[in-house]
Amino acid sequence: MPAEAFDNERYLAEQTAAILERVEQYDGKLYLEFGGKLTFDFHAARVLPGYDPNVKMRLLQGLKDEIEVVFCVYCRDLERGRIRGDFGMTYDLATMRAIDDLRDWGIATSALVLSRYREGPVSDRLAQQMEMKHIAVYRHADIPGYPHDVDSVVSEQGYGQNPYIETEAPIVVVTGTGPGSGKMSTCLSQLYHDHRRGLHSGYAKFETFPIWNLPLEHPVNVAYEAATADLGDIVMLDPFHLEAHGEKAVNYNRDIESFPILKAIIDRIAADTGQHVPYQSPTDMGVNRAAAGIVDDALVREASTQEVIRRYFRHSRELSQGLCGPEAVSRTEQLMARLGVSPTDRPVVTPAREAAVDAERRRKGNDGFYCGASLQLHDGTIVTGSNSALLHSGSAAIIKGIKLLAGIPEHIHLLPADVIGDLTELKAKYLDSNSPSLNVQEVLIALGITAAANPAARAGIEMLPRLRGTQMHLTHEPGTGDETGLRKLGIAMTTDARPTASGYFLR
Numbered sequence: 314m315p316a317e318a319f320d321n322e323r324y325l326a327e328q329t330a331a332i333l334e335r336v337e338q339y340d341g342k343l344y345l346e347f348g349g350k351l352t353f354d355f356h357a358a359r360v361l362p363g364y365d366p367n368v369k370m371r372l373l374q375g376l377k378d379e380i381e382v383v384f385c386v387y388c389r390d391l392e393r394g395r396i397r398g399d400f401g402m403t404y405d406l407a408t409m410r411a412i413d414d415l416r417d418w419g420i421a422t423s424a425l426v427l428s429r430y431r432e433g434p435v436s437d438r439l440a441q442q443m444e445m446k447h448i449a450v451y452r453h454a455d456i457p458g459y460p461h462d463v464d465s466v467v468s469e470q471g472y473g474q475n476p477y478i479e480t481e482a483p484i485v486v487v488t489g490t491g492p493g494s495g496k497m498s499t500c501l502s503q504l505y506h507d508h509r510r511g512l513h514s515g516y517a518k519f520e521t522f523p524i525w526n527l528p529l530e531h532p533v534n535v536a537y538e539a540a541t542a543d544l545g546d547i548v549m550l551d552p553f554h555l556e557a558h559g560e561k562a563v564n565y566n567r568d569i570e571s572f573p574i575l576k577a578i579i580d581r582i583a584a585d586t587g588q589h590v591p592y593q594s595p596t597d598m599g600v601n602r603a604a605a606g607i608v609d610d611a612l613v614r615e616a617s618t619q620e621v622i623r624r625y626f627r628h629s630r631e632l633s634q635g636l637c638g639p640e641a642v643s644r645t646e647q648l649m650a651r652l653g654v655s656p657t658d659r660p661v662v663t664p665a666r667e668a669a670v671d672a673e674r675r676r677k678g679n680d681g682f683y684c685g686a687s688l689q690l691h692d693g694t695i696v697t698g699s700n701s702a703l704l705h706s707g708s709a710a711i712i713k714g715i716k717l718l719a720g721i722p723e724h725i726h727l728l729p730a731d732v733i734g735d736l737t738e739l740k741a742k743y744l745d746s747n748s749p750s751l752n753v754q755e756v757l758i759a760l761g762i763t764a765a766a767n768p769a770a771r772a773g774i775e776m777l778p779r780l781r782g783t784q785m786h787l788t789h790e791p792g793t794g795d796e797t798g799l800r801k802l803g804i805a806m807t808t809d810a811r812p813t814a815s816g817y818f819l820r
Contacts, residue, residue: 315362315363315691315782316362316363316609316612317362317363317608317609318361318362318363318607318608318609318610318612318613318616319361319362319363319364319606319607319608319613320363320606320607320608321363321364321365321368321371321606323605323606323608324368324602324603324605324606325368325371325372325375327602327605327606328372328600328601328602328603328605329372329375329376331600331602332345332376332484332517332519332600333376333379335515335517335600336379336483336484338515338591339513339514339515340512340513341507341512341513341514341515342480342482342483342484342485342503342507342512342514342515343483343484343485343514343515343516343517344485344487344499344500344503344504344514344515344516344517345484345485345486345487345517345518345519345600346487346488346496346497346500346516346517346518346519347369347486347487347488347496347519348488348496348518348519348520348521349369349520349521349522350369351369351370351373351411351414351415351488352366352367352369352370352411352414353366353367354366354367354368354369354521355805356522356536356540356620357521357522357603358782359616359619359620359623359805360532360533360536360613360616360617360620361533361603361606361607361613361616362609362612362613362616362782363608364606370414370415370418370420373415373418373420373486374418374419374420376484377419377420379482379483379484380420380482380483380484380485380486381421381423381480381481381482381484381485381486382415382420382421382422382423382485382486382487382488383422383423383424383425383426383478383480383485383486383487383488383499384408384411384412384422384424384425384426384488384489384490385425385426385428385487385488385489385490385494385495385496385499386404386405386408386425386426386427386428386439386489386490386494386495387404387428387429387489387490387491387493387494387495388427388428388429388430388431388433388436389429389431390404390490390491390493390494391403391404391405391427391433391435391436391439392431392433392434392435392436394435395491396636397490397491404490404491405435405438405439407490407491408425408439408490409439409442411488411490412425412443412446412448422448423448423449423478423480424448424449424450424451424478424480425439425440425443425448425449425450425451426450426451426452426453426478426495426499427439427440427450427451427452427453428453428494428495428498428499429453429454429455429495430452430453430454430455431455440452449478449479451475451476451478452476453475453476453495453498453499453502454474454475456471456472456474456498459471459498460498460571460574460575460578461574463574463577463578463581466578467505467578467581467582471505472501472502472505472506473505473506473509475502475506477503477506478499478503485503487499487500487503492541492544497518497575500516501516501575501578501579501582504516504579504582505582508582508583516579516598517598517599517600518568518595518598518599518600519599519600519601520599520601521601521603522534522536522537522540522603523537523548523563523564523565524563524601524603524604525551525562525563525564525596525599525601526562526604527563527604528563529548529549529550529561529563530651531614531617532613532614532615532617532618532621532652533613533614533617534548534563535548535617535618535621535648535651535652536617536618536620536621536624537565538644538648539620539621539624539625539644539645539648540620540624541565542624542628542640542641542642542644542645542648543628543631543637543638543640543641544567545566545640545644546565546566546567547565547566548563548564548565548566549563549564549565549566549569550562550563551563551564551569551594551595551596552569553569553572553593553594553595553596554593554594554595554596554597556594557593557594557597558593558594562594562596563596564594564595564596564599568595569595571595572594572595575595576592579592618652618654618658619659619784621645621648621649621652621654622649622654622655622656622658622659622807623659623805623807624645625642625645625646625649625656626656626659626786626807626808626809626810627807628641628642628644628645629642629810630790630808630810633810633812659784659786659807660689660693660695660784661687661688661689661695661784661785661786661807662687662786662807664685664687664695664697664786665685665686665687665697665706665786665787665788665809666685666788666809667685667697668685668686668687668697668698668699668706668788669683669684669685669699669706669788669789670683670685671685671699672684672685672699672700682700682789682813683699683700684699684700684705684706684787684788684789684811684813685697685698685699685706685787685788686698686699686705686706686707686709686710686785686786686787686788687710687785687786688710688711688713688714688780688783688784688785688804689783689784689785690714690717690718690779690780690783691779691782691783694717696710696713696714696717697710697713698710698711698712698713700750701750702737702749702750703730703733703734703737703750703751704733704750704751704756705750705751705752705753705792705794705795706787706788706789707752707753707785707787707791707795707798707799707806708750708751708752708753708755708756708795710785711753711756711780711802712727712728712756712773714776714780714783715727715773715774715776715777715780716773718776718779719769719772719773719775719776721769721772721773725769726769727760727767727769727770727773728756728759728760728763728767728770729763729767732759732762732763733751733759736751736755736759737749737750737751752792752794752795752798753794753795753797753798753799753802754794754795754797754798754801755794755798756798757777757798757801757802760773760774761774777802780802780803780804781802781803781804782803782804782805783803783804783805784804784805784807785799785804785805785806785807786806786807786808786809787806787807787808787809788808788809788811789808789809789810789811789812789813790808790810790811790812790813791806791808
């Protein structure tokens with residue numbers, strides 16, 4: 314099992330206390346902007362080994378008698394078909410999935426906000442789907458001059474034109490699908506309406522990263538920069554916090570740059586009632602207590618350094634796909650240099666490349682495209698695989714890995730040759746596949762089918778949970794079946810993303 318550097322129970326206790334303490338400062342509601350991923354936060358799990366990817370849901374579940382949820386999504390993201398990278402789905406589907414996940418945890422969503430609303434087929438379809446689920450839908454307009462024209466924003470023509478979201482709980486968690494979803498604007502719009510109604514409500518921000526009370530150059534904060542390299546986020550000292558409190562704290566550039574305007578808006582909202590706004594810095598607004606859960610800083614540093622390298626490969630792949638600009642790759646290269654590492658410091662990279670070269674050398678004279686894969690198990694052992702007429706390289710590496718974990722001798726096959734042969738023949742002859750060898754997802758299905766009659770396959774399947782959190786590198790651009798299978802296994806994959814032609818796998 315992987316080593317753990319994060320204590321979820323300690324974190325939950327301190328985080329819950331911090332939120333409840335903030336609620337007590339107001340006699341109205343607390344609008345809590347909830348950033349990052351609600352469920353399956355695998356970035357946090359990678360940089361904080363032992364972090365439960367669903368710990369935020371556990372946090373909300375523990376507070377469920379005190380909260381209700383408002384979900385935000387930016388209409389332009391819906392209409393342009395923006396993809397949520399971690400799930401590989403468009404923002405409308407990701408929104409529906411997140412709301413369903415909340416429901417499965419016993420947490421109802423009160424409302425969906427379509428921020429900066431403009432009519433569009435995807436936005437309007439999502440609104441209809443939400444209303445069919447008895448979730449109220451609110452359309453917030455694009456406010457001219459937002460956020461810099463404070464007089465316009467804090468007026469009847471600004472926030473005043475937004476419909477008020479009716480809520481009952483003392484804590485209103487405002488979350489959304491990705492960055493720029495309109496969470497903060499929704500919170501401030503609600504503050505405006507509450508103050509007009511004589512309610513002294515407050516605003517706070519919950520985001521796991523960057524971790525404000527860790528050093529600026531701590532790898533976990535550098536990893537946050539790598540994760541947001543396409544957005545241009547930079548972790549920096551919070552000058553407002555240093556001036557107001559005489560202590561160092563870190564935040565990121567967008568929050569620091571927007572703080573004077575944000576504070577001016579909040580001050581203007583509260584001015585009519587003569588209420589004091591306690592925030593002197595963007596860090597003051599936060600309630601993050603992630604540092605309290607760290608129990609092994611050295612392990613977090615190592616994991617975070619590896620995450621920076623992983624992000625380099627991800628951004629390089631996205632550049633080749635036209636999904637990001639060269640600045641994201643250049644930025645992650647700079648971050649690796651700051652940490653004194655290079656792409657090959659990811660342990661699985663060189664073995665995968667060597668496996669591809671070795672396969673080409675051994676099969677000299679055969680036509681085809683040679684691919685390599687390497688898988689690092691939790692004890693540090695690395696196994697490799699290369700493509701063949703029967704298996705994709707990632708499939709071969711996984712079979713080797715689970716055989717090693719199960720103590721199955723190398724000469725024993727998990728999948729009988731005739732089973733693989735029948736499947737490849739089916740793909741080639743009847744499904745018109747130019748890649749008849751089995752991808753990761755197909756191998757997992759084949760193992761499941763044969764397990765009842767094959768004890769070796771059954772033993773291999775029982776090892777699959779031990780692959781969660783392991784590392785893999787591929788030399789080539791993975792197909793959908795490989796990528797989906799690896800994601801379901803919980804394997805953190807990187808790739809050189811070498812393009813493959815119709816002769817992808819050996820004939």
